[in-house]
Amino acid sequence: MLSPDKLKKAFETVEEENWMLRAFLKGQEPEEVDQIVNSMHKELFDGFDCIACSNCCKALVPIIEENEMNAISSKLGLPCEDFKKKYLVKAREGFMINKKPCPFLTETGCSIYEHRPKYCREYPYTDKEEIWTRLINLVENCPVCPVVFEIFERLKKHFRDEFESYKVEYEEIWGNQDEYEEEYDDMEEWETDADFFAQKDWAGLVEYRRQKAKRYPDDPYYQWSIGEAYVLNKEYEKAISFLNDLHKKYPDDLDIQYSLLDALFAIRKDETAINWIIKPEILRLDKDTLDYCNNFLRTKRKPRTVHELHTELYCEGYPVFDEHQLMDFLLLSLPDLI
Numbered sequence: 001m002l003s004p005d006k007l008k009k010a011f012e013t014v015e016e017e018n019w020m021l022r023a024f025l026k027g028q029e030p031e032e033v034d035q036i037v038n039s040m041h042k043e044l045f046d047g048f049d050c051i052a053c054s055n056c057c058k059a060l061v062p063i064i065e066e067n068e069m070n071a072i073s074s075k076l077g078l079p080c081e082d083f084k085k086k087y088l089v090k091a092r093e094g095f096m097i098n099k100k101p102c103p104f105l106t107e108t109g110c111s112i113y114e115h116r117p118k119y120c121r122e123y124p125y126t127d128k129e130e131i132w133t134r135l136i137n138l139v140e141n142c143p144v145c146p147v148v149f150e151i152f153e154r155l156k157k158h159f160r161d162e163f164e165s166y167k168v169e170y171e172e173i174w175g176n177q178d179e180y181e182e183e184y185d186d187m188e189e190w191e192t193d194a195d196f197f198a199q200k201d202w203a204g205l206v207e208y209r210r211q212k213a214k215r216y217p218d219d220p221y222y223q224w225s226i227g228e229a230y231v232l233n234k235e236y237e238k239a240i241s242f243l244n245d246l247h248k249k250y251p252d253d254l255d256i257q258y259s260l261l262d263a264l265f266a267i268r269k270d271e272t273a274i275n276w277i278i279k280p281e282i283l284r285l286d287k288d289t290l291d292y293c294n295n296f297l298r299t300k301r302k303p304r305t306v307h308e309l310h311t312e313l314y315c316e317g318y319p320v321f322d323e324h325q326l327m328d329f330l331l332l333s334l335p336d337l338i
């Protein structure tokens with residue numbers, strides 16, 4: 001394995017190839033990739049001296065979860081509040097260590113080792129399943145962790161022939177690396193999100209989106225997506241507090257406004273519970289909505305469905321009713337048209 005201080009330089013020479021490998025691995029059987037990477041992890045970490053490396057403690061900023069603070073502050077002999085003030089900084093989600101390298105790193109390794117956060121204990125995640133959902137992070141960790149770097153080199157050898165022909169195709173099809181990465185990022189996110197939805201694994205979706213959003217802290221879409229996941233996971237109070245902060249930052253963002261309303265209505269509150277900077281348009285089953293529906297449905301072209309109408313209403317505002325309620329309302333109000 002390469003020595004930790006040589007990684008950065010070495011990564012420069014293989015970075016592009018590693019991104020290609022990532023794309024190649026996305027096309028392989030996920031279980032096979034897990035099995036190969038997990039077994040390389042075991043073999044490479046067996047007997048490896050992490051203390052002599054400590055690259056991750058120098059390069060990364062660990063996240064500390066609320067339930068980890070007491071143990072660490074007691075170990076340091078500090079009241080929890082003093083520990084927070086001295087060593088942590090508020091992140092959008094939870095807290096992070098406020099310095100790099102980590103202040104708990106000493107010549108002999110981690111001074112809070114038995115109480116080190118989950119983030120550190122699990123790094124670099126190569127012994128976990130579903131490696132294909134973390135391939136971007138793994139490529140990004142190649143210049144940090146010698147084990148991850150080595151795993152990538154061994155994977156290239158393991159899939160040598162197939163990977164060599166893939167590289168030729170990759171160059172022919174994409175040529176432009178940036179364009180390719182963007183395409184694949186979108187696809188990977190979409191697939192992973194769809195899996196969580198299919199399994200109704202809302203807690204998993206929250207965690208996945210939180211991790212994802214860390215890469216795009218200034219992108220309202222990624223930030224909103226965490227709030228939406230809280231709502232799906234029925235963490236309504238958390239969603240309201242999180243989305244309300246986001247609304248202050250992006251007051252005209254409709255996704256944020258609507259998810260905030262979803263959370264409020266789920267706990268039987270209404271829009272008056274929020275001091276809106278820009279107030280969302282809220283549609284109720286009243287005369288204005290009826291006029292809108294009337295105009296939308298009175299068309300000489302192909303008949304429109306209530307589903308299309310409901311979707312269209314979403315562009316006008318946040319409907320406080322579902323399709324069935326809308327249908328009942330229309331049957332009563334516009335019987336000749338329906």
Ligand code: SF4
Binds near residue numbers: 113116
């Ligand atoms: S808490 Fe310990 S293991 Fe985690 S980054 Fe700091 S020194 Fe390293």
Ligand code: SF4
Binds near residue numbers: 049050123147148
């Ligand atoms: S996990 Fe990787 S980067 Fe961290 S100390 Fe061990 S080998 Fe080094």
